[in-house]
Amino acid sequence: MVLIAGGEFIMGSEDGLGYPADGEGTARRVSVRPFLICANAVTNAQFRRFVRDTGYVTEAERYGWSFVFHGFVSARVARTVTQSAPGTPWWYVVQGADWQRPEGPGTSIQRRLDHPVVHVSWNDANAYCRWAGARLPTEAEWEYAARGGLVQQTYPWGDELVLEGQHHCNIWQGEFPGINTLEDGFSGTCPVRFFPPNGFGLFNVVGNVWEWCSDWFSSTYPRTGPRDNPQGATSGTRRSMRGGSYLCHQSYCNRYRVAARSSNTPDSSTGNLGFRCAMDA
Numbered sequence: 373m374v375l376i377a378g379g380e381f382i383m384g385s386e387d388g389l390g391y392p393a394d395g396e397g398t399a400r401r402v403s404v405r406p407f408l409i410c411a412n413a414v415t416n417a418q419f420r421r422f423v424r425d426t427g428y429v430t431e432a433e434r435y436g437w438s439f440v441f442h443g444f445v446s447a448r449v450a451r452t453v454t455q456s457a458p459g460t461p462w463w464y465v466v467q468g469a470d471w472q473r474p475e476g477p478g479t480s481i482q483r484r485l486d487h488p489v490v491h492v493s494w495n496d497a498n499a500y501c502r503w504a505g506a507r508l509p510t511e512a513e514w515e516y517a518a519r520g521g522l523v524q525q526t527y528p529w530g531d532e533l534v535l536e537g538q539h540h541c542n543i544w545q546g547e548f549p550g551i552n553t554l555e556d557g558f559s560g561t562c563p564v565r566f567f568p569p570n571g572f573g574l575f576n577v578v579g580n581v582w583e584w585c586s587d588w589f590s591s592t593y594p595r596t597g598p599r600d601n602p603q604g605a606t607s608g609t610r611r612s613m614r615g616g617s618y619l620c621h622q623s624y625c626n627r628y629r630v631a632a633r634s635s636n637t638p639d640s641s642t643g644n645l646g647f648r649c650a651m652d653a
């Protein structure tokens with residue numbers, strides 16, 4: 373884990389790149405207390421250790437299915453698919469997809485042990501954190517750490533997405549959802565420490581996989597909530613997610629910015645959603 377000293381920073385953004393319904397703005401001064409946060413997202417190897425130690429069964433395993441991006445589904449498995457996510461037909465409901473079989477039956481994590489675990493719900497992530505003696509970061513902690521000491525920059529490394537021809541995160545290039553030119557070298561997840569870390573030593577805080585935060589999601593809380601160590605809304609139906617994923621693209625989901633936010637129900641799991649742990653300092 374990386375020790376984050378805490379302090380005050382400008383959270384959120386008013387740069388016009390975001391989605392008003394997400395509640396990114398207004399930009400406001402927020403303070404966080406010292407905390408620890410993992411340098412990288414929890415890997416398949418780490419999650420496997422947790423499962424072997426506890427016998428934990430994820431919600432995707434209990435439900436018997438999870439959401440898989442259509443481009444990763446084999447022709448054999450695709451013939452069994454009868455449902456997709458409403459409004460996002462590229463998300464297939466794949467029977468048998470879970471953290472051990474990310475693309476469904478016949479797939480494996482064996483060659484991806486250093487990749488982030490996916491198909492974990494908020495409830496699954498919370499269970500792992502309890503086992504590890506940790507917790508999920510708050511949105512304020514996550515954003516403060518993700519900024520890496522930079523002030524109101526778009527990305528953890530600055531305002532330019534690509535620096536001198538070098539990619540710094542794993543997102544979609546090309547035309548979503550049909551053509552990915554793979555300019556960053558990856559179609560799906562990449563190893564958790566593949567790209568350079570930010571100024572605080574955190575890897576892949578944007579792109580690769582969405583990361584669960586502890587907060588209940590609220591689009592109004594950023595404007596109305598406290599400014600001292602905010603913990604999120606006291607109740608809700610969805611939990612906050614940060615960082616975007618390998619499926620984010622400017623034309624569809626420009627949420628691989630440090631100020632961007634989204635949400636999902638606590639029992640939801642997808643092939644592009646993981647987490648990292650935090651602790652009180």
